[in-house]
Amino acid sequence: MIKVGINGYGTIGRRVADAVRLQNDMTIVGIVKTKPDYLAREASSTFNVFANNKENLKNFEDAGIKASGTVDDLLQSVDVMVDCTPEGMGEKNREIYRKNKVKGIFQGGEEANVAEQSFNAYSSYDRSVGKKFLRVVSCNTTGLARTIYPLMKKFGVESVDATLIRRATDPNDSKKGPINAIEPSLKFPSHHGPDLKTVLDIENVGTVAIKVPTTLMHVHSVSLQTKSTPSKDAIMEEWGKFNRIILVSGKSGISSTSQVMDLAREFGRKRGDLFEIAVWKESLFISGNNIRYIQAVHQESDVVPENIDAIRAIMGDADREKSITNTDNTMGIFKREL
Numbered sequence: 001m002i003k004v005g006i007n008g009y010g011t012i013g014r015r016v017a018d019a020v021r022l023q024n025d026m027t028i029v030g031i032v033k034t035k036p037d038y039l040a041r042e043a044s045s046t047f048n049v050f051a052n053n054k055e056n057l058k059n060f061e062d063a064g065i066k067a068s069g070t071v072d073d074l075l076q077s078v079d080v081m082v083d084c085t086p087e088g089m090g091e092k093n094r095e096i097y098r099k100n101k102v103k104g105i106f107q108g109g110e111e112a113n114v115a116e117q118s119f120n121a122y123s124s125y126d127r128s129v130g131k132k133f134l135r136v137v138s139c140n141t142t143g144l145a146r147t148i149y150p151l152m153k154k155f156g157v158e159s160v161d162a163t164l165i166r167r168a169t170d171p172n173d174s175k176k177g178p179i180n181a182i183e184p185s186l187k188f189p190s191h192h193g194p195d196l197k198t199v200l201d202i203e204n205v206g207t208v209a210i211k212v213p214t215t216l217m218h219v220h221s222v223s224l225q226t227k228s229t230p231s232k233d234a235i236m237e238e239w240g241k242f243n244r245i246i247l248v249s250g251k252s253g254i255s256s257t258s259q260v261m262d263l264a265r266e267f268g269r270k271r272g273d274l275f276e277i278a279v280w281k282e283s284l285f286i287s288g289n290n291i292r293y294i295q296a297v298h299q300e301s302d303v304v305p306e307n308i309d310a311i312r313a314i315m316g317d318a319d320r321e322k323s324i325t326n327t328d329n330t331m332g333i334f335k336r337e338l
């Protein structure tokens, strides 16, 4: 059994904790919280809760929430810590992991150099096996890597040009925006382009990112140049081989992210998550070697199966296919007719 700790129990941390519980080769030793809030209270009925420091541990006691110690105590009994703290904090935490000889998996809010290797299960698993530190790329980069990798493998990809229409914030947040504006990133390429190169062997990637007032999902408009000229059927067939991509259709009533997430709720998963990247069938357009399509990304959950595979990879399990299949089977990710 791989002994896992979760540092930071927010949007990503709590989902990864639940996904680890579904696996038969790993277990959650504990989760780390800063505040004794409603999430800590809920978590304490399932997990051993640890505070991030001694001062905050006292607050847990005062709030009547059982805490098992501090992060330092948890580090004594885990093999790997999945760090799901806010952007930039993972880098600071890396030193305590190193000191305690614990492996660390960071998230996409960290700079790529926080880890020896960035991770996507389809495209960079093999390079990640046995490392000390990995970083699961962001929700947006995961979305791009998921759908581009199969095309790259089969047809070869010369270049990618993607426009990312980004959600303003997550549904549980009431502070960030914009709430009545469209906010372009004024840097070209946006950081997603260079980030994609950390998990895919591709030279030419241009990305533009634009934030809009929605909390449900990101939408990507992808344009890429392939080396050969595939047919629509050949592309659909290739995507069809990968469970973490689902093909949705306007004809069956899925014409916006509202319906994509409504469909996800029908899947009956905890929190209504959609681990798969949803590609609209009708959006696939081919002109010579230029391929275009539109996809939607559930930012809160698409990186969760990647974190599970990253745990196996970092612990030295070299069997990529077996890990992905295990993760998919346990998390209910399978091919669906839509």
Ligand code: NAD
Pocket (backbone or CB within 6 Å): 007, 008, 009, 010, 011, 012, 013, 032, 033, 034, 035, 052, 084, 085, 086, 087, 088, 089, 107, 108, 109, 110, 137, 138, 139, 170, 299, 300, 303
């Ligand atoms: P979040 O704010 O929802 O959760 C972070 C949690 O960490 C919070 O509960 C916070 O209280 C806690 N925390 C803060 N300081 C801590 C400390 N010192 N020790 C332990 N816990 C601490 O953030 P999130 O959205 O889950 O993001 C976590 C990481 O995942 C970031 O790198 C982010 O960029 C990345 N990510 C986020 C999303 C998303 O859409 N939310 C998607 C993919 C990747």
